[in-house]
Amino acid sequence: MPLNESEYLFSIRLRDTDAAGVLYFSRLLDHAHDAYEALMDDIGQPLQAMLDGAVVHLPLVHAEADYLAPLRLGDRIRVRVRLDKLGRSSFTLAYAFIADSGLEAARAATVHVAIRPDTGEPMALPSDLAQALGNLVRTATGGGDGTLSP
Amino acid sequence: MPLNESEYLFSIRLRDTDAAGVLYFSRLLDHAHDAYEALMDDIGQPLQAMLDGAVVHLPLVHAEADYLAPLRLGDRIRVRVRLDKLGRSSFTLAYAFIADSGLEAARAATVHVAIRPDTGEPMALPSDLAQALGNLVRTATGGGDGTLSP
């Protein structure tokens, strides 16, 4: 795994499925967000600390998903998370959902903006967060293959 | 409907179901809590005001459910909510899930305790909340038939 990516594993559980026998569509985005939270833990920016410290909130302003192949109960999925864009006050993450067969079964993206917890106004990303995300970008310049971007 | 009960309507949607083709079990408790929130709205004790005011929180300390008949996508359900017990610092609600056929398809119960938001210590139910719940009890003394208790 290149350093510019974080990998997150999960299995499709019964609560992810619906009466059509496959993954209910928005559960994919739940798992994408779980992978985002694990990434933030990994880079020393856990969401809980952010909510407690009340320096910045990072609400989503956009989310999207493409479903390429049906996912079923018991399927084991690797989520590859990649930083797609880094702006002054926002960033975009891209997610690839890889089945055991190696097939990319789904893709997703989430756009997060930094806001002041007290006023809800946009603000610049805190320097430590921007740096942690920027490290991912610099690493990716040398080693990323870009094949996972949605 | 006797005055001691609140009635809440919902339909089983795709996200409530699982790959076995029926309601995923804990979604029933989600709907029970939705019905509890609607009841609290009706008696002038909306949860949002409680969270904003920070005078009392009412976390659940116990929940249970009995599944009597399978529920399927599209089924229309009436939830009858009844106050089962009212203590100094806690109360118990009982829920009956009635299908279109009139059949009771499921039952649930939730136990709520009053705690101080700052310390998490138990406290007496605020007087206005106790009175609003007590009105339900007094009404029930005259008219409740008790057949919905789990």
Added chain:
Amino acid sequence: MPLNESEYLFSIRLRDTDAAGVLYFSRLLDHAHDAYEALMDDIGQPLQAMLDGAVVHLPLVHAEADYLAPLRLGDRIRVRVRLDKLGRSSFTLAYAFIADSGLEAARAATVHVAIRPDTGEPMALPSDLAQALGNLVRTATGGGDGTLSP
């Protein structure tokens, strides 16, 4: 409400919210799908019949959402659902989430394709479904204002 739209009402419940105090993002798409199911019920194409009959399945191949304003516990939302595109074997629905203030708080879109339940191969939309959706389109030609498209 013009005839080319369907309207669906819901309240933000505790289970829709998260520890940041606002709507958890993918719950919006859950409610969008609930609104889609209610629309299908209204036009005589309930999902349950589709799953039982096994003539066609309509999985989502794409979903997206834009979050314009925070939604909080207790907020009452009107969802306006509009047919955005009708193809030979797919259709796109657009959703506008309108708060009590009249503010459009969020938008979403879902793309559905018709597949054979036995093989998973794409197929033309069944004629009765295409006609029911087409009626919406024809009505919209005369009366739609298009302001709700994402």
Added chain:
Amino acid sequence: MPLNESEYLFSIRLRDTDAAGVLYFSRLLDHAHDAYEALMDDIGQPLQAMLDGAVVHLPLVHAEADYLAPLRLGDRIRVRVRLDKLGRSSFTLAYAFIADSGLEAARAATVHVAIRPDTGEPMALPSDLAQALGNLVRTATGGGDGTLSP
């Protein structure tokens, strides 16, 4: 960990929490069921095979949970699953949710009955399933301490 138990790990994610800042109650039961599915995988009885084979379904007829301490975003939880009862056509699982501190933060139990997929009638547990569960019981006779039963 004694052989009569299965252990399942998870972290409290944002989607598990609510606007009160703690775990939304029924998400605990979702994680209990995830742990049950992992146990069934471990003993060679995956739910997917059961749904595909259509020899037996194991719907829940009862579920309950006790909440002993608040769980918050980022908390890491070990779930200890124990077979509590094994009948001819049903079984009961007990779950203990252990926080990083070693504190038991919650308990849950689920009761499952074997039914024929075609008719929904109760049936004896299939012999291979009963044996796999019975092995757990026999192991427990020698080594279980019983302290986790709800």
